[in-house]
Amino acid sequence: MYPKFSQQAFDMLTKGRHLCAADGEVYQDLHNNQAQYEALFAAIGFKLVCDPRGFAYFTGEAEGSIAQRMERAALLVFLITDRLSDKGIGVEEGFFSGRPIQIADLVSDTEPRRASLLRDAGLLAADERVNTLRYMARCGFLVYHEDRDAVSFQAPVRRIIDLALNAAEEVRPKSDDAITEDADE
Amino acid sequence: MHNPKASFRLLSRYYPVIAAAAEQERGVSLTRFRELLDAARLQDSRSASSVLDTLAEHNLIERSAESDDEWTVALPIRQAMAYLSGRYGATLPGALQGMLASIKDQTTRLRQHIARDLRPEIELSRQALIREIDKALYASYEHSHGIQSAVFELKMASRQRSLAERHAQIIGLHDQYLEPIKAMVDTGGSMQECIKDLLALIRQATATRESDGLESLKAHAQRFQRESLAHFEAARQALLPLYTKVRKDHAVSVAVSAMLSAASARGLSTWNVGQHLGVVRTRIEAVVTDTALLRYLVGALGSHGDAPQARQRTLVTPRSARLPPVSPPLFADDLVDEIAGKSDALAYLFDTYPEQPDEQLLAVYADLLLERVGNRATFAEHTVARVMRGYRYTYAPMTVHVVDGGSH
Numbered sequence: 165m166y167p168k169f170s171q172q173a174f175d176m177l178t179k180g181r182h183l184c185a186a187d188g189e190v191y192q193d194l195h196n197n198q199a200q201y202e203a204l205f206a207a208i209g210f211k212l213v214c215d216p217r218g219f220a221y222f223t224g225e226a227e228g229s230i231a232q233r234m235e236r237a238a239l240l241v242f243l244i245t246d247r248l249s250d251k252g253i254g255v256e257e258g259f260f261s262g263r264p265i266q267i268a269d270l271v272s273d274t275e276p277r278r279a280s281l282l283r284d285a286g287l288l289a290a291d292e293r294v295n296t297l298r299y300m301a302r303c304g305f306l307v308y309h310e311d312r313d314a315v316s317f318q319a320p321v322r323r324i325i326d327l328a329l330n331a332a333e334e335v336r337p338k339s340d341d342a343i344t345e346d347a348d349e
Numbered sequence: 350m351h352n353p354k355a356s357f358r359l360l361s362r363y364y365p366v367i368a369a370a371a372e373q374e375r376g377v378s379l380t381r382f383r384e385l386l387d388a389a390r391l392q393d394s395r396s397a398s399s400v401l402d403t404l405a406e407h408n409l410i411e412r413s414a415e416s417d418d419e420w421t422v423a424l425p426i427r428q429a430m431a432y433l434s435g436r437y438g439a440t441l442p443g444a445l446q447g448m449l450a451s452i453k454d455q456t457t458r459l460r461q462h463i464a465r466d467l468r469p470e471i472e473l474s475r476q477a478l479i480r481e482i483d484k485a486l487y488a489s490y491e492h493s494h495g496i497q498s499a500v501f502e503l504k505m506a507s508r509q510r511s512l513a514e515r516h517a518q519i520i521g522l523h524d525q526y527l528e529p530i531k532a533m534v535d536t537g538g539s540m541q542e543c544i545k546d547l548l549a550l551i552r553q554a555t556a557t558r559e560s561d562g563l564e565s566l567k568a569h570a571q572r573f574q575r576e577s578l579a580h581f582e583a584a585r586q587a588l589l590p591l592y593t594k595v596r597k598d599h600a601v602s603v604a605v606s607a608m609l610s611a612a613s614a615r616g617l618s619t620w621n622v623g624q625h626l627g628v629v630r631t632r633i634e635a636v637v638t639d640t641a642l643l644r645y646l647v648g649a650l651g652s653h654g655d656a657p658q659a660r661q662r663t664l665v666t667p668r669s670a671r672l673p674p675v676s677p678p679l680f681a682d683d684l685v686d687e688i689a690g691k692s693d694a695l696a697y698l699f700d701t702y703p704e705q706p707d708e709q710l711l712a713v714y715a716d717l718l719l720e721r722v723g724n725r726a727t728f729a730e731h732t733v734a735r736v737m738r739g740y741r742y743t744y745a746p747m748t749v750h751v752v753d754g755g756s757h
Contacts, residue, residue, distance in 0.1 A: 231623040238622060239612070245605045249512040254598025277613055285617055325601055327625045332604035335611035335619050 167200045169193045174205065177212070177222045180230070182304035182320030184219040194220055219304070219320040236296045237305060239285045241324045243278060244270045255325060264314035267297075356407040360426070363400065367409060371427045376412075376419030414565050428490055445492060445533070448485040449543050455481055456547045463554050468561065475566050478547070482569045486576060489530075493580035496526055497587045504591070516599040523592045527584060534581045544574045681717045685749065688717065693729075693746035699737045707738060717749070725750045 167173070169190045176183060176190065183191040194201050198214045205212045205222070214220045247270040248258040258265065271293065272278065282288045287296060297315060301308040305324065307316045360367065369385045370377050377385065383397035393400065401420060404410045409426050413419035459474040499522055503515065510518070533540040551567045611619045684698075691697040694717065698710045717726075728745040735742050 234622045234626050235617045235620065238608075238620060238626065239617065242605045242608055245601065246609060249598075249602040249605070252510045252512050252515050254512060254594065255601045256594065256598065277609070281609065281612055281617075284612070323626060325605075327620065327622070328601065328604040328608045331620055331625055332607040334621070335615075336607045 167193060167197045167204065170201065170204055173201065174210075177205075177210070177220075180222075180303050182219050182221040182318075182323070184304060184319045186307070186318055187304070191220065215319075215322070217319055217322055219318070219322070221304075221320065221323075233296065233299050236285050236287055236292075237300045237303070238324050238327055239281060239287065240267075240271055240293070240296060240300070241305075241321060242328060243281070245325070245328075247271075259317040259321060260319075262316070264309055264312065264316045266312070266314050268313055356409065359404065359407050360409055363404065363409075366400075367404070367422055367426065370410070370420070371422040376416065376421040378419055382420065414568050424486075424490075428487075428494070445485060445488045445530070446539065448481060448488055449533070449539050452478065452481045452485060452547065453543050456543070456550060459547075460550055463550070463558075466558075471561055475562050478566055479569050482566075482573045486573045489573075489577040489580045492526070492530060493584040496522060496584040500587045500591055512595075512598055512602045516595050519588070519592055519595045523588060527581075527588055530581050530584070534578050540577060541574070544570050548574075681713045684713060685717065689749045689751045692748055693733075694749060695742065695744060695747065696735060696737070707740070717747075 172190050173183065173194050176187070181187075183194060185191055195214070198220075202212045202214070211223045212220060213223045244265065244267065245255060245258075248254070248265075271282070271287075279288070282293075287293050294310070297306070297308045300306050303320070304318055305321045306318055309315065366382070366385045369388070370382065379397060379401065382401055386393070386397050386400060395403075401410065405412075405420070408423055410420045411423050413421045455474055455478045459471065459478065462470040462474055499518075503518060532538050535541070547570050548567065551563045551570070554561075555563055555567075608620060688694045688697060695710075695714050698705075698714060702710060726747050726749050728747050730745070732745045
């Protein structure tokens with residue numbers, strides 16, 4: 165006996181999708197028969213990660229255009245998080261309360277730092293932002309309500325938040341660097 | 350149980366009298382209550398005794414712990430009145446600490462008076478201790494209520510402050526107001542030790558002599574011990590979820606801010622997304638290959654739960670399965686010339702090598718497809734479905750073309 169939705173799950177996961185409760189019975193079956201799915205996919209060289217926070221994905225190292233897309237996705241998530249923080253709203257409440265988030269003002273390019281980051285990521289044009297949001301929707305990070313320009317984040321977006329929590333120490337300038345940077349200015 | 354509306358109506362009607370009674374250091378006698386009632390000029394024809402009975406029925410006042418002839422305003426009512434008159438905020442724990450020190454001093458004095466059997470001094474100490482304990486109980490309530498009010502206010506006004514500001518406020522509330530009280534009410538804390546000491550003294554004194562009113566002091570001490578702990582618990586339960594949440598939110602906020610700063614200074618590549626956020630997104634041909642392999646594995650593992658009779662292997666061409674390595678004796682290299690020109694290489698293999706296991710033949714076939722024949726292979730436009738050795742194979746037949754001078 166092999167898992168009932170192995171083919172469907174495999175097809176979705178290999179396309180970079182993160183499965184979660186929103187994927188209905190495919191995720192439900194994977195969640196309930198985790199070990200079987202892991203063994204089956206491991207036999208063909210894929211590492212299935214089942215996160216206890218309610219999602220699953222194939223892990224691997226993102227390269228080339230995938231890495232660039234994920235950078236853009238992370239930038240949008242971070243800009244939204246940063247703006248919500250300014251309003252006193254934390255990630256749990258802002259992302260996972262079930263209310264769609266209007267994104268226009270959250271990723272606006274009116275502040276120099278935000279504009280600069282969006283430009284560097286190639287996201288200054290609204291079309292590019294829309295493309296990135298569609299990509300994120302395909303990956304299962306969010307549901308994009310295009311008609312309302314709003315998003316509803318899904319559990320897998322926690323991976324991107326984890327990126328900030330895990331990498332923040334690495335990217336934070338050491339005190340010596342900070343002095344050097346100041347001196348350079 | 351009385352209808353709360355009726356109780357509130359009663360409280361409202363007799364508020365001036367109840368408030369005046371609440372201000373008294375001790376309970377009020379019937380005579381004193383009558384005076385208060387008269388002073389309030391409520392134009393009430395009912396007797397003082399009848400009003401007292403009604404207020405007691407609604408738990409607005411209760412008999413004093415010290416005397417059956419005296420009445421005190423019930424503690425929750427006094428607390429509510431104090432709150433409504435805006436007297437309370439979160440007092441610093443230092444105030445409570447000072448009251449505990451005072452209780453400790455009074456306990457020492459009481460011990461000395463008992464040892465010398467100085468009855469009037471014992472009574473004075475007893476009354477002073479009751480006052481101090483009641484004051485400390487008020488302070489404990491006041492403190493707890495202050496924290497709860499601050500939490501409520503923070504929840505209501507959360508949209509007006511940034512996460513950093515909320516974090517600072519909540520951490521301050523926790524560290525400066527809740528933690529010091531925790532240290533007092535925990536086992537071994539100053540509050541517990543102070544009351545434990547007093548109760549031990551009362552127990553010792555009442556075992557060998559008349560009570561001298563020490564039983565009522567004991568009741569006050571026990572109540573303080575019980576209720577101060579409940580006050581702390583109420584404050585803790587109000588604050589802790591907010592404290593836990595804001596710490597998590599703040600950690601994310603700080604981390605995100607650091608990430609954005611780093612990206613501003615050194616570009617997005619500094620995040621090293623490829624390493625931290627790996628996502629498998631296979632190329633189209635790899636998906637085809639891996640899907641074929643998954644199907645093969647599925648077939649090899651057994652039949653599907655919903656369709657036990659189906660045993661199927663589907664080979665997707667032109668990029669067919671990367672099948673598991675199988676040991677010799679059959680090598681693709683040796684078979685290229687032999688297979689060249691055959692209209693269906695897979696069927697040929699199965700027909701020609703019946704003694705070879707399925708996996709061996711599939712591995713040779715995959716090897717031929719991927720490594721050996723390159724652009725010399727063509728595939729039929731339509732797939733065929735053939736049953737070979739109990740499995741139904743769906744595939745596009747492959748033909749390897751002969752070249753001049755052999756297939757190499």
